[in-house]
Amino acid sequence: MSSIASQIPQLEGWLGQNLGSIGWDLAVRILGSLAILVFGIWAARWAARSLRRALDKVNAQPIVASFATNLAKAVFIILVLIAAVANLGIPLTPILAVLGAAGLAVGLALQSTLSHLASGVLLAILRPFNVGDFIEINGFTGTVEAMHIFQTRLVTPDNRVIIMPNSILTNSPLVNYTQKGIRRVDLVFGVSYGDDLARVKALLEGILAADPRVLKDPAPAVGVLTLADSSINFAVRPWTSVNDYWPLTFDLNQRIKERFDAEGITIPFPQRVVHTVAQAAD
Structure with missing residues (x-):
């Protein structure tokens, strides 16, 4: 901050010297700076549009194209402003020092926002x-x-x-869940310990084979998952497209329950066996 303060008198001295005696030379410089600004802003817009068209031709992500275009335009305009100020003969050192300090303060204040911005660029690049x-x-x-x-x-x-x-x-x-294009449906069905396991497995495989939404590759998997307290649990693992995931899940739950009922296969309720021991009378 002390270096910035030392530059301020130099800027004040230049302003006092030149503003006190405005002549043709200064008028010409002002007109030249205005011309630089007008042409520079037009050139910045043209360059930004050209860059956006080039990025669109290579199928760049919209978020990347927008960020790159706006950044290039902002940098171009800053350079134009510096050129216009330099054309007036104004010392750039104190101005750049003040702008640098202001930029640092703004950057610290907007640290969280800038983090979101950088993350947005990373998401657009890494996809x-x-x-x-x-x-x-x-x-x-x-x-x-x-x-x-x-x-x-x-x-x-x-x-x-x-x-x-x-x-x-x-x-x-x-x-x-979408990137790979297919998903696995994970279902579990419990049957009674008295049911024929081979028959249950064949029935489940037949239901999956009859549904066109179930993919052949990867092949669906059906097998005994656990021997639970009240049931033998079968895992049913068909693969399908991401768009068919929920419709297939709902349909299989209903269809398998209805088929079990028709075939006499029991889905047991949780049960507990309690043994009582009679004590001999004294």
């Missing part, structure tokens, strides 16, 4: 998910509706909107 993907993050699940430079908007299955800061998305474990 852990795209718009339309179904993801889970920090206990929230939803479909990505929009990606912005500071935040991402999710829509939950019950149509709630979640605004998620981008820094959370880059610093937390994230599950993308």
Whole structure:
């Protein structure tokens, strides 16, 4: 701060010397600076539009294209302003020192915001998910509706909107259910200890084979999962496309229950056997 204060008298001295005797030379410089500003701003807009078209041609992410275009435009305009000020003959050293200190203060004040911005750029480059993907993050699940430079908007299955800061998305474990295109349905069905296990397995495999939404590759898996207290639990693991995951889940639950009833296969209720011991009379 002391170096900035030492530059202020130099700037005041220049202003006092030149503003006190405005002449043709200064008028010409002012007109030249105005011309630099007008042409420079026009050139900055043209360069930004050209950069955006070039990024769109290579199918760059919209968030990356927007950020790169705005950043290039801002840098171009700053250079134009510096050139206009330099053309007036104003000493740049004290101005740049003041701007540097102000920029540092603003950067510290907006540290959290800048973190979100940097995270937005990382998300656009690394692309852990795209718009339309179904993801889970920090206990929230939803479909990505929009990606912005500071935040991402999710829509939950019950149509709630979640605004998620981008820094959370880059610093937390994230599950993308859509990226691979297929998902495994995990179901468990319990049958009685008195039922024929081979017959139950064949019946479950037949139900899966008859559904066109169940993929052949990877092949579905059916097998005894656990010998529980009241039932023998079968694991049913078919693979399907992400769009068919929930419809297939609902249909299989209903169809298997109805088929078990038709075939006389029992889904037992939890039960406990209690043995009583009679004590001999004294």
